[in-house]
Amino acid sequence: MTPTRKKRLAVVGLIVLSVGAAATVAITALQDNMLFFISPSDVHAQTLPADRHFRLGGLVSEGSVSRDPHSLLVSFQVTDGAHEIPVTFTGILPDLFREGQGVIAHGNIGPDGVFHAREVLARHDETYMPNEVARALEKAGTPHEVNMPTSRQAQNQSGY
Amino acid sequence: MIWKKIKVGFHKLGSPPVFYRVCQVVAPWLWAGAAVCAAFGLYKALFVVPPDYQQSDSFRILYVHVPAAWQAMAGYLVMSILAIIALVWRIRTTEIMAMMGAPIGAAFTTICLATGSIWGRPMWGTWWAWDARLTSMLVLLFVYLGIMGLYAAFEDKRKGARVACILILVGLVNIPIIHFSVEWWTTLHQGSTISFFGESSMDASMMPPLWWMVIATKLMFGAALLDRSRNELVEQDRRKGWVRQKMEATA
Known part of the structure; x- marks a missing residue:
């Protein structure tokens, strides 16, 4: 894999991880309201x-x-x-x-x-x-x- | 040796004329397989399987509802993988495939929501409830529509595809939420019936049509994806040499 592609893959991973983290925080905060x-x-x-x-x-x-x-x-x-x-x-x-x-x-x-x-x-x-x-x-x-x-x-x- | 051949084969799929040809050859087989599986599955679901002890014949709608729901989610996972490949390797045919999956996924999501609603009215007593499962599935529909809209909003199709691929990855977080919603929270929607690693809470005599329908929806998705991608490719490349040659050859 070329360095450019490695960098792009890292960015893609970062997007997925940060959205996942944000969703986890939001869901935890809303736990009782989601029932x-x-x-x-x-x-x-x-x-x-x-x-x-x-x-x-x-x-x-x-x-x-x-x-x-x-x-x-x-x-x-x-x-x-x-x-x-x-x-x-x-x-x-x-x-x-x-x-x-x-x-x-x-x-x-x-x-x-x-x-x-x-x-x-x-x-x-x-x-x-x-x-x-x-x-x-x-x-x-x-x-x-x-x-x-x-x-x-x-x-x-x-x-x- | 064989590994190298597979690798070369994959690289060739990046070339529009090769991709066009492969789609043209493979798609009809997928359609045929889907038709056979769906016909067999629907026949078994409607005429062979015994009625449920509580719901009688109404439960048969699940043979459309469940495969559609699974395909709506599986289709999204396929699009996510294509989106990652498209973003990292910038392969044009992959970008097109990732984009063309959205309307198909939206269609399966709509089928899932509609059949669920039709079943819910007599069984639950309501067409709709804002519980976690139903709401997260509706969000999936909006994500699909959002991807379609974003892609269509760009004059430059490649740029639009790249931006919409990022939206696909953002929406990916919704898939585990849909799946686990019935476990994390109390919902009107029942828990999962089918368990891949434990015992399913459906009698074995009712299972076979479900698997036929699951295979049918998978093949249907694949066939529609290849057909739509081929069409989009020709549309985008309509002024290019290889398309002209193809059209002149058939004309």
Whole structure:
């Protein structure tokens, strides 16, 4: 390699490295703001003001869904295994919504301690399998458990 | 000996008439391979693979979504390598190839965003969410469009290519962000299903069409890249002797 090309290669390397360093610094600084939702444990750990809107993410507790027979009101519990938060929502839920499934609710915690959701999104976990496999797993006594990341986990995984 | 032959072969690709000829010969084979793989993959994806236990038939869109997303990112890596070669060695055909990858990558990114959105509406309950994965993928689309715009803004194509190559390297930082976004932060988008070193969270019976489609998109990208580069080369060299000779020979 000629000296000119070596110099150019060094400049190219410097560009990639400096942009990478700048991005790392920016991402580290914005770490908390990049989270799309926080888990019930996080909500428990810090007391948010009643009018503060945020996204709550977790699994719908088994047996917690109850629907009002006269309206579109649905109430359920969102859990991350450690803490549970009661949620109410009026409206149409996405196809994937069911007990044991991951959900992300956007709203705020009222003075009554209930999370009033304005929007509820279902979160798909990354598992795909045919019906037969799902049934076989259930028969074997090891049904598939939906995996939902928690914000704490996410922060620990980042390694920063 | 063989090493020297390969080296000489690569050097020859820097010559426009040789490059033109190689593209002309190789591209149709890539297109044919892509068509066969895509036809086979789509048939298996739509008719052979069993429906998902939760999403039923809607999950089949992933056989387009995932290969398109991977190709959008892989295409960017290819462009980055070409950009480094173009910046260090100043080979004109490499500059052209680096530039011609951008619209193809942008097309794959658009397919990825569109199919994701169509799937997200019934499954998640929304067309779009500003989570880290979706946003970083949208940024990739804008980077692709930026490269195209910057290249087009210069009268001197070689100068434009060199400046846009630097933009390619600046945008490279976004690729690991897209990949790790679902691990670093909480996102609406699910984590990675396919793991190359561990166990994938997709049943083995659903895998084969995915690989066929992945091969198909790779070949498609290669074929489109060679065709576009050949066209750009002829367009730029339209007043040069070798192009005139070629055109007179075919006329």
